[in-house]
Amino acid sequence: MQEDNYSAPAQDKLTLALVDVSIPASYENLTIFGTIIREYCAALPQLLQEALPASETAIPTNYSHLVYCVELVVQEAASNIIRHGYREEAGAGELRLQLSLDASEANLHALVILLEDSAPAFNPTLARIEPPNPLDPRESGYGLYLIQKLTDKLEYWREAGKNYLKMVKYLK
Amino acid sequence: MELEYKLAERAGTPLIYLSGRFDSEGAEYFKEQIASLVNAQRPNLVVNMSQVEFVDSLGLAVLVSALKLCRRYKGVMKLVGIQSAPRMLFEVTHLNKAFQIYDDEDSAFAS
Numbered sequence: 001m002q003e004d005n006y007s008a009p010a011q012d013k014l015t016l017a018l019v020d021v022s023i024p025a026s027y028e029n030l031t032i033f034g035t036i037i038r039e040y041c042a043a044l045p046q047l048l049q050e051a052l053p054a055s056e057t058a059i060p061t062n063y064s065h066l067v068y069c070v071e072l073v074v075q076e077a078a079s080n081i082i083r084h085g086y087r088e089e090a091g092a093g094e095l096r097l098q099l100s101l102d103a104s105e106a107n108l109h110a111l112v113i114l115l116e117d118s119a120p121a122f123n124p125t126l127a128r129i130e131p132p133n134p135l136d137p138r139e140s141g142y143g144l145y146l147i148q149k150l151t152d153k154l155e156y157w158r159e160a161g162k163n164y165l166k167m168v169k170y171l172k
Numbered sequence: 173m174e175l176e177y178k179l180a181e182r183a184g185t186p187l188i189y190l191s192g193r194f195d196s197e198g199a200e201y202f203k204e205q206i207a208s209l210v211n212a213q214r215p216n217l218v219v220n221m222s223q224v225e226f227v228d229s230l231g232l233a234v235l236v237s238a239l240k241l242c243r244r245y246k247g248v249m250k251l252v253g254i255q256s257a258p259r260m261l262f263e264v265t266h267l268n269k270a271f272q273i274y275d276d277e278d279s280a281f282a283s
Contacts, residue, residue, distance in 0.1 A: 027196060068226070068257035075195070075228055134269035137236045142229035142265060149264045 015112075016051060019099035025086050025117065030078055033097055034071050040099055041067040047101065048109065048171075066169065069150045070099075070111060073167050076143040077115050077124065085119025085163070093118045102168075110152070113167040121163060123156045174198055175224075177205060183281055185216050191223030194231035194258075206238040215247020218280050222253030227261055239271060248272065250280045 019040050023029040045063070078095055086092035096116040103109045129145040132138060148154060153168035175198020178189040186209055192198065209217065217238075235251070242249040250272045254262065262268040274280035 065257050065260060068260070071226070072228060072261075079196070132265045132267060132270075134266045137239075137265075137267055137270045138233075139237045139240070140233045142232045145265065146229055146261065 016101040022094050022096040025082050025093050025095045027082060030075055033074050037071045037074060041070060070169060073147050073150055074113060076147050077165055080143055081117045081119055085117055085122055109171045111169045111171060115165045116162055118162050121158050125154050125156045177202060185218055186214050188219045190221055193226040194224050195228040196230045199230045199234040203234050203237060210241050210245050215242045215245035217242060217249045218252060220252045227258040250274060252277050252280045
């Protein structure tokens with residue numbers, strides 16, 4: 001039995017690639033990522049409205065927290081790469097940041113953050129970080145813990161000598 | 173914006189105003205300043221963070237170091253007016269239970 005050919009074809013779900021920027025890996029340059037993220041996130045509500053049918057538009061209720069989380073997890077992951085991956089050597093390599101909007105899951109739009117570097121392999125998703133003890137809080141080691149806690153999905157893979165860290169934040 | 177640090181005093185207690193970004197660069201400076209206050213026998217501190225827009229893992233770590241330093245000298249460090257987004261970090265890390273956190277200066281000094 002043939003499908004009804006007269007109805008409008010289902011609109012392809014969207015992946016909007018919006019930011020793709022590479023910087024020489026250094027702490028000073030991280031402020032560039034921060035600025036880009038804030039600017040991109042400021043434009044996001046409008047992009048969502050234009051790109052998606054009204055019924056599917058989902059603008060997070062706590063938008064400033066979302067922007068903060070994105071900036072923070074990028075800063076934490078990128079400084080880890082600079083510190084442990086590139087060992088703070090000037091000119092040791094690059095960091096590439098890609099941001100995209102993924103609407104491939106129904107009613108669950110996601111901001112996808114992809115960090116790429118060419119430092120030695122390190123898989124931050126495998127690090128088991130104990131939750132801090134409020135009675136005797138530790139004096140370091142909050143970075144990976146925050147990355148794990150503030151993202152909805154965290155994936156790592158290595159391909160052609162490069163590390164890829166994908167951090168997903170649902171817009172909810 | 174880099175971290176700005178301003179030292180004032182209220183009721184004989186050092187009152188520190190921070191503004192800007194509390195991350196790697198500013199955190200080191202803050203740590204040195206707290207150490208010199210504590211070494212000068214002033215382990216009771218109030219830190220007003222209402223103008224701090226960004227705190228990262230290093231900022232948290234340095235605040236914990238400062239807290240422990242004050243405690244070692246039998247002092248107390250109170251945090252005031254943390255903005256809503258950075259405050260979320262204190263909750264996620266349970267550090268809201270380690271610090272004495274107040275909404276405003278008056279309540280910090282009243283307790």
